[in-house]
Amino acid sequence: MIQAALGFAGLTLRGLIGGRRATAAAVLVLAPPFFALIASMFGKHVDPVKLFHGFMFYFSLWFVIYLLSLIYGISMSIGEIEDGTAGYLYLSAVPKWLIVLIQMGVTTAALSAMLFVNLLLTGLAASYGRELVPNLLRDVVSCTLVGGVGIAVSLGYYVTCGLTFRTPTGALAAALFPTFFWEILVTSWPMKFAEYTLTNNLRGMLLPMVFNNSRGPLYRYVVNFHLPDYGEASMFLSILMGLFLITAMIAAMNRSIEGKEAR
Amino acid sequence: MRALSELNVSIPQGAVGLLGPNGAGKSTLIKILLGFTPPTSGSVRVLGLDPRVAPLEIRQQVGYMPEVESHIPSLSAVDYVYLAARLTGLPHTDAMQRTHRVLNFVGLHDERYRKVGTYSTGMKQKAKFAQAIVHHPKLLLLDEPTTGLDPRAREEMLMLIRDIAHGKGIDVILSTHILHDVEVVCDHVVIMHRGALVAQDKISNLTASASAAYEVRIKGDRDAFLASLKGEGIDGAASDGDGGLRIAYDRGTAPILRAAVASGVQIRRLTQTHTTLEDRFSKLIGG
Amino acid sequence: MAIYDQSYTPWTGTYTSRAARIRAMVAMELAQPFKNVWVLVSVLMAFSLVIGWLLILFIAGSSQVPLPFAFGNRIYRDGFYNFPTGSSFTLFSMILMALSATVGASLISRDLRHRALLMYFSRSITRVDYLLGKFLSLVLFLLIVTLGPGLLLFIGQLGMSQERLTFGQRMGDLGAITLHSLILTVPASALVLAFSSMTNRTYLAAILWASFYFISASTSEALRFTLRSDWPKILSWTNVTAHLGDLCYAVRPPPDTIRIPGAKSILPVPPAILDCGWLPPFLLLTGLTALSLLVVWRRLRSVEGEE
């Protein structure tokens, strides 16, 4: 059983590399350092710390984590069903809920690793030609931890979508619409709901860890709503993470893997 | 990679079988005929036109049924065939009439309003066939039209092709690796192997000189039947891999009937086939 | 008794023009998205923005309260197409992005997955016709949700606005919303098609397009913050389209004074989103559109001959 579970972990890791989705993920991971490098090479009066924090805030911790988990969350659920490989996975010594748990655990870890690489490279790119960003490693590690929580939550939601809907388009629509209207639009709007977005909770957690609790210009957008503090945010995110984990497991237990003839 | 080499062939009118094992270059030939890929060297004429110069004119007069699925799963068969007709240039009313007419012809009735994605393999093949004939082509190119069909659907498809190839003013090129299909449908056969032409003739010519063979399906004691056949002086009986017996013998059926009487078996099916075509073809595949 | 032939019969007739063939393709593709409930929901969302405005206009008009925000053509630029103004993620462009992702991403990837290209190209159309058909169907669909609500707003404003406008001014507005709609839809359609032709998995094409959209926005945002300069704004898809769109209305600046009694002041016109005129963003969008169409074209060329 343990060996079978390890086998799943290996298989999931294999699935992460290879194919167009890996290319897309690589682009996502490498785009921020690339732009940061351009900025620090050609920009005048660039402050490396500002550059690094700006990219981390607006880029890595906002889009990269959602898009990465979207790509892998959809392809490891409905994508595998559509490709016909899910049938092999679900005939194993491991119960389906555990399969999902392993897949999500491994994917979260791997995506966090990607995020780590992304942040580290961004930090190095930002310091190009100047002195190294102080506390770079501390910032990268704490941001990776926070980002990992975000990845776990969004991955749980996307996998739930992918296991509930019968077609990839349906699953994608269900995943895209709420996330982007909620996370992208509502996050920076001066309205009360904004404190319940995943992004603002992540940023709330980031505040003491990276910014020493001082709301610099990056947090200027927080108007008319209460930015969750570390405790509130971690509570909110853990509840959400548990919730989506459970829904994903329930969805896996109830998903019939139909053949092509069903559609 | 060279798919076709030094191929000189002129394909006559009528129903022509393009026969050869997988990888013989049949699909490549068809793609060149349609103008999808230009030949690396050499020239082609389809209905007197050059596919490199006038692909659109050729495609208006040619119907193509690909080997692979090539449908749009979210469309109904009516929409799919109608779209094909419109894309060829049929006006709306004509396209609609033709669509329903050919769907009736191929035997898709109430299912025609269902999405093609929900069809069984046989129905998908029929829809594909319908889109190939909807614009009344002068020439119909069929690439492996019977793959994946159950026996009944296969016979239906072959009957459709035979029907369309005779007396409707449509010439058919049927590309396949199955001899039976060619024998049922075609008058003419072009045999290809490894990108080269191997033989080309009328089927009747190819079989005329041939010694005949009989395919027999029996019910009863097979060994006793074989023994009786030996008693009648017939040795060349072999299993045909299709549940029946192939008896290489060409002087009438009487000895076979006598053997059946003697061994007490029933003859459920008795048909004549020709060994040369079969032999020639299996030699090609084997070699 | 007369017996009529029910079997196969030949067809003779004249062929329609190539344009008619493309039209048939567009008509078929346009009917598809409306079968999807999610698409319907977001189309309704786009229209509900406008209907909300019309309600406000109606209430304001019936109680004789002039709405400075609705004067001039700002109702289109700030109230609808670029709402909320100044944000890097305007609501409308997000709706458009999501719609083009769900509708457009499948256009070519679906044909690739099911090898339907063989059917298309065995017909009497060229690659360019195919490309044009797909492109037009996506542009037209997106126009339904951009120009559609815009026209609704235009008609509503015609009846309920408290501003007296000349015929020329009205037509100027009409031209502006048409142009703005085209700016929003045409480059987006080309890009989506390019992504759609790159993969045979629809969801991946959609995600690629979404990634492009957000990466462009967040790169611009992050660079702007760190470099403390405004030029990175041009990297954001939203900003570029919104800026060019805004310029469409520049022909008719809002009135300095309002003659209606009781109206106090006019909100200041927000500054231009980009400070570089129309040429650079225009070139950027045209270049991207051309590049995307080229990508699709190349891709179709390599796919057509394939097994």
Next chain:
Amino acid sequence: MIVEADHLNKWYGRVIALNDVSMRIEPGITGLLGPNGAGKTSFMRILIGLMRESSGEMRVLGESPWNNPKLSVRIGYCPEHDGFYEGMTGMQFVTALARIRGVKDPVAAAKRAVDWVRMAEASDRKILTYSRGMRQRIKIAQAVVHKPELLVLDEPLTGSDPIVRQELIGLIKAFAQEGGSVIVSSHVLHEIEQLTRRIVLIHRGRLVAEGDVGQIRDLIDRHPHTVEVKSDRPRDLAAALAREPEVVEIRFDPSAVWVRTPKPDAFYSKLPRIALDAGAEVKEISSPDDNLEAVFRYLTET
């Protein structure tokens, strides 16, 4: 009893795939026979636990297959359609699947399975490059790698040429000889006949008949046949045939005689004798009713 289905139903929305199917399958090889779209795949997918039945009960090896991993590892499944991790080599694919099924030494087991399907040389190539026959064999290798008690094969012989087909048949028989049970689906009777005598007929989601191939063949004879006999002297042949009590209807034209008989078995037994006695040269004997499709028609439409 390896499989017991009890009033099994499966719907997809409003489309019914299985309609009140009850059956028992004993150990050994069993053929599941029916035309395209008959519900064979749905039945198999419920049987192995990939799909849940809409109502009714399925028991496999005494247990319910849905969400039952303990049972899953006792079953091997070979799907009809190709779905692979195309970037893996055949060996990696089989090893990975062996591992997740809890096989003790996955590498050795995979090697054994790959050797068994005679894929040893090609096993280090990527699946992407495999031909159809190789894909079929690697699918079977993954199905047997964990030594299942029951092997479920969905249309394993479809589309393969005669040589590959004979090989696959050999493999399946070898598996059964080592004590395993096999359930195999097909839409062609003689394919199945080469494998087993025990057959279940499914048509339009309903269980139509089950039993021995001989019984199924008898079924073919239970309904009237129309037999076409091509001959040089159809008139004489018709006259001779008209005297037989089994014949209820006769038509002829200058090249052939058509006979309708409600007792095909007796008729076919007499036919050669009659033809010889009548002195007519028989050129062909054929009947549209002498096949499985006719059985389906006969069983479902009356």
